[in-house]
Amino acid sequence: xRYTEFTPFDIVLLAQGLxxxxxxxxxxxxxxxxxxxxxxVVRFYxxxxxxxxxxxxxxxxxxxxxxxxxxxxxFGFPAFFHINLGPVEAAVxxxxxxxxxxxxxxxxxxxxxxxxxxxEAARAFGLTKWQVLRHxxxxxxxAFAIGPLTGLLVNQLQVTSLISVIGVMxxxxxxxxxxxxxxxxxxxWAVVGVLYYLAAKLIAYAGATLERRLRAxxxxxGL
Amino acid sequence: xxxxxxxxxxxxxxxxxxALLTAQVCVLALLGSLxxxxxxxxxxxxxxxxxxxxxxxxxxxxxxxxxxxxLFFFYYGLPEIxxxxxxxxxxxxxxxxxxxxxxxxxxxxxILAIEPGIIEAAQVSGLSKTKVFSxxxxxxxxxTSVRPMGSVFINLILTSSILSTITLNELTGTxxxxxxxxxxxxxxxxxxxIAYATLTYLVSLLIAALHRRLNRDLxxxxx
Numbered sequence: 001x002r003y004t005e006f007t008p009f010d011i012v013l014l015a016q017g018l019x020x021x022x023x024x025x026x027x028x029x030x031x032x033x034x035x036x037x038x039x040x041v042v043r044f045y046x047x048x049x050x051x052x053x054x055x056x057x058x059x060x061x062x063x064x065x066x067x068x069x070x071x072x073x074x075f076g077f078p079a080f081f082h083i084n085l086g087p088v089e090a091a092v093x094x095x096x097x098x099x100x101x102x103x104x105x106x107x108x109x110x111x112x113x114x115x116x117x118x119x120e121a122a123r124a125f126g127l128t129k130w131q132v133l134r135h136x137x138x139x140x141x142x143a144f145a146i147g148p149l150t151g152l153l154v155n156q157l158q159v160t161s162l163i164s165v166i167g168v169m170x171x172x173x174x175x176x177x178x179x180x181x182x183x184x185x186x187x188x189w190a191v192v193g194v195l196y197y198l199a200a201k202l203i204a205y206a207g208a209t210l211e212r213r214l215r216a217x218x219x220x221x222g223l
Numbered sequence: 224x225x226x227x228x229x230x231x232x233x234x235x236x237x238x239x240x241x242a243l244l245t246a247q248v249c250v251l252a253l254l255g256s257l258x259x260x261x262x263x264x265x266x267x268x269x270x271x272x273x274x275x276x277x278x279x280x281x282x283x284x285x286x287x288x289x290x291x292x293x294l295f296f297f298y299y300g301l302p303e304i305x306x307x308x309x310x311x312x313x314x315x316x317x318x319x320x321x322x323x324x325x326x327x328x329x330x331x332x333x334i335l336a337i338e339p340g341i342i343e344a345a346q347v348s349g350l351s352k353t354k355v356f357s358x359x360x361x362x363x364x365x366x367t368s369v370r371p372m373g374s375v376f377i378n379l380i381l382t383s384s385i386l387s388t389i390t391l392n393e394l395t396g397t398x399x400x401x402x403x404x405x406x407x408x409x410x411x412x413x414x415x416x417i418a419y420a421t422l423t424y425l426v427s428l429l430i431a432a433l434h435r436r437l438n439r440d441l442x443x444x445x446x
Contacts, residue, residue: 059420060416060417060420063377063381063419063420063423063424064381064415064416064417064419064420064423065381065382065384065385065395065419066381067384067385067387067388067395068384068395068398068412068415068416068419069416071395071398071399071402071408071412072408072409072412072413072415072416075402075408075409075412076408076409076410076411076412076413077409079406079407079408079409080408080409080410154287157289158287158288158289158290159289160289161289161290161291161292162289162291162385164291165291165388172289172291172292172295175292175295176295179295179299183303184303185295185296185299185300185303186296186300186303186304189292189295189296189299189300190296192292193284193288193292193293193296196287196288196289196292197284197287197288200287200288201287
């Protein structure tokens with residue numbers, strides 16, 4: 001008996017794949033946001049050596065293919081550091097690092113977008129550097145960064161498709177399996193593509209909604 | 224835990240071959256995406272609603288679906304409808320189409336940034352529609368969009384590493400072979416990471432120089 005036809009169970013498989021993709025995307029986004037913001041704060045405090053190291057690492061991560069980073073972590077780390085890494089762990093490490101590098105750049109430019117005069121005024125009022133960051137810079141920088149961040153996240157969702165290469169059962173891997181079994185690449189990849197497309201649109205929509213709310217205080221309300 | 228790079232020296236010519244293939248793919252894909260992007264940008268700024276709608280859908284679709292899914296769609300799908308092309312051609316075509324979506328965006332904003340007065344002056348001088356477009360609109364739009372085009376091109380270089388998944392032995396593909404030959408994945412992929420980062424850095428320097436050269440008569444405004 002050959003199972004070359006599509007079965008109703010394929011829908012469950014696709015849903016599982018989408019779940020893995022979205023789950024990993026959300027997890028790495030949260031970790032990446034935390035690390036990237038932390039790096040930006042380190043830069044804000046002008047910590048001597050650390051700032052240069054972070055800038056260098058971020059540039060390296062931004063300017064090299066994610067696939068190579070993935071291979072480095074998945075194949076390279078276990079061989080070099082003698083540790084055990086599953087595909088999912090490797091994927092989380094790589095994608096978080098990659099997201100962090102891009103978040104760092106966005107966060108730095110968001111912090112620098114706030115005028116010097118505001119910071120000087122706040123310092124003159126006796127606020128500490130942390131208070132300035134927390135109460136003056138953060139709220140404005142957040143509104144500034146949300147646009148580029150949405151673009152980044154839409155991109156990062158697509159980057160998650162690469163982890164199928166190291167064997168994580170994400171949406172692309174499921175597509176691969178279905179394609180090999182049914183030998184109907186047009187339908188399979190079209191469906192997979194549509195699912196990614198819809199997920200990307202959802203992220204873009206959520207980003208736009210959040211941006212409207214964060215910018216509500218600067219919106220023109222009329223006289 | 225020591226990095227010994229001398230082990231990789233015998234493999235350098237082999238990896239250089241891969242780098243050459245990457246360069247070939249990237250240059251061809253750059254030309255392809257320029258042509259596709261320019262055509263689509265024209266469609267997206269045309270007066271014809273249907274044409275504009277279709278081109279927007281194209282750009283939206285190919286920017287929001289992961290490249291690896293598009294690649295598999297072409298690589299596995301085309302033979303199904305009787306088109307048999309090798310991995311190299313498939314890769315160049317897929318990169319051109321995906322890159323074209325981003326390029327069309329860049330050129331479109333370049334076209335929209337042209338002052339209407341310039342076009343009106345050309346029309347008043349009695350130039351035909353095609354003349355106005357090919358002699359005035361396109362050169363100006365291409366010239367001002369060199370810098371954003373550069374980041375699209377750098378992205379293209381990074382994306383080309385994904386072609387290793389369809390058996391094309393470009394830089395990443397050869398590195399994979401070397402890594403499994405030497406059992407030194409960490410060293411191989413670290414070198415590869417730095418190689419890609421250096422390559423894209425050099426390209427970005429080149430683009431900045433080109434941008435300055437092409438826009439030298441515009442003075443300080445574009446620097």
